[in-house]
Amino acid sequence: MSLLAEISGSIGSIGYGLAAIGPGIGIGIIFGQGVQAIARQPEAYGIIRQNMLLGFALAEALALIGFVVPFVYGT
Amino acid sequence: MAFSVLASGGPNCKIFSGCGFPAPGAEIFQFDAILSFSIGGLTFNVSKVTFLLLLAVVVIIGFFGYAFRKPKLVPRGAQNVGELGYLFIRDGIVKETIGKGGEKFVPFLFSFFFLVWILNFWGIVPGAQLPVTSIFAIPVTFAIIVYVTWVPLGIYKQGFVGFFKNIMFPPGVPKGMYILLTPIELISNFLVRPFTHAVRLFANMFAGHLLLATFSIAAFYLLTFSVIGIIGSAASFTLAVMLTAFEAFIQALQAYIFTLLAAVYIGSALHAEH
Numbered sequence: 001m002s003l004l005a006e007i008s009g010s011i012g013s014i015g016y017g018l019a020a021i022g023p024g025i026g027i028g029i030i031f032g033q034g035v036q037a038i039a040r041q042p043e044a045y046g047i048i049r050q051n052m053l054l055g056f057a058l059a060e061a062l063a064l065i066g067f068v069v070p071f072v073y074g075t
Numbered sequence: 076m077a078f079s080v081l082a083s084g085g086p087n088c089k090i091f092s093g094c095g096f097p098a099p100g101a102e103i104f105q106f107d108a109i110l111s112f113s114i115g116g117l118t119f120n121v122s123k124v125t126f127l128l129l130l131a132v133v134v135i136i137g138f139f140g141y142a143f144r145k146p147k148l149v150p151r152g153a154q155n156v157g158e159l160g161y162l163f164i165r166d167g168i169v170k171e172t173i174g175k176g177g178e179k180f181v182p183f184l185f186s187f188f189f190l191v192w193i194l195n196f197w198g199i200v201p202g203a204q205l206p207v208t209s210i211f212a213i214p215v216t217f218a219i220i221v222y223v224t225w226v227p228l229g230i231y232k233q234g235f236v237g238f239f240k241n242i243m244f245p246p247g248v249p250k251g252m253y254i255l256l257t258p259i260e261l262i263s264n265f266l267v268r269p270f271t272h273a274v275r276l277f278a279n280m281f282a283g284h285l286l287l288a289t290f291s292i293a294a295f296y297l298l299t300f301s302v303i304g305i306i307g308s309a310a311s312f313t314l315a316v317m318l319t320a321f322e323a324f325i326q327a328l329q330a331y332i333f334t335l336l337a338a339v340y341i342g343s344a345l346h347a348e349h
Contacts, residue, residue, distance in 0.1 A: 046167075050171055064274060067282055
């Protein structure tokens with residue numbers, strides 16, 4: 001099989017870019033819906049904010065793993 | 076720290092001088108031992124990291140010891156601040172996530188919140204400028220402490236079979252789904268949970284510190300008598316200052332999230348989902 005394309009240089013940064021797509025969408029949804037929920041029900045601000053941050057932390061972990069892995073496994 | 080990074084490029088490493096940008100890497104998180112001693116064959120190395128870790132413990136014990144040395148019914152001064160911190164953990168985190176039976180865990184989570192926060196906070200203190208939690212061993216230790224707290228607690232409270240049954244077979248799901256759901260729940264609760272718990276804190280601090288270092292070095296690297304140099308250097312410096320403020324926010328947020336997740340895990344061990 002012949003080589004069609006090759007990437008050289010910092011592949012880890014490309015990996016991070018790919019890893020940031022999903023969490024980016026996720027965090028956008030979380031905060032968008034969170035703000036909407038606060039606007040609809042301002043008195044539930046405390047509970048909404050807490051769950052919003054919890055969801056944010058869970059989604060963000062994926063992007064952060066993508067950020068750290070090139071440092072750990074990079075050559 | 077910043078000096079050692081600049082030293083890798085050299086103090087004369089500037090733009091247009093044929094010197095590439097000395098981008099900081101993982102090596103800025105490695106420190107030599109300041110002093111080392113051995114007790115009974117074990118060698119202990121004290122580096123900047125260990126020193127800041129111990130200093131954080133001293134600061135926390137010192138502050139809260141001072142704040143609650145003579146507790147009064149009507150709090151004043153430092154006691155006010157201390158009680159505010161306590162109420163934040165008790166009402167803001169424990170009551171909303173653990174609920175009933177959570178009072179016992181307030182001291183545990185309280186210590187964790189302030190320790191993690193101070194350790195993160197060293198990242199923007201001039202002179203220290205190292206978030207201690209960006210050394211992976213430290214968040215891993217914290218996550219292990221939380222893990223060995225909530226797993227035995229769950230087994231103790233719900234019984235060995237009940238605890239694993241509640242986690243592996245969440246109720247209200249069609250029977251066939253368990254083939255798919257049980258392995259996922261098992262892996263995500265017992266393997267991924269402690270891992271992400273540690274990595275989240277570590278990676279945030281690691282990334283933040285690297286970002287600050289990058290822009291600080293860029294401000295120095297671009298500082299030459301040229302249009303690009305002055306504009307670039309000023310922009311980098313401004314960004315570094317703004318990112319410092321942003322980091323201060325992220326540090327508190329990550330300490331909060333770490334504590335919040337610890338509380339959620341303990342809550343899941345105390346009360347089964349149903």
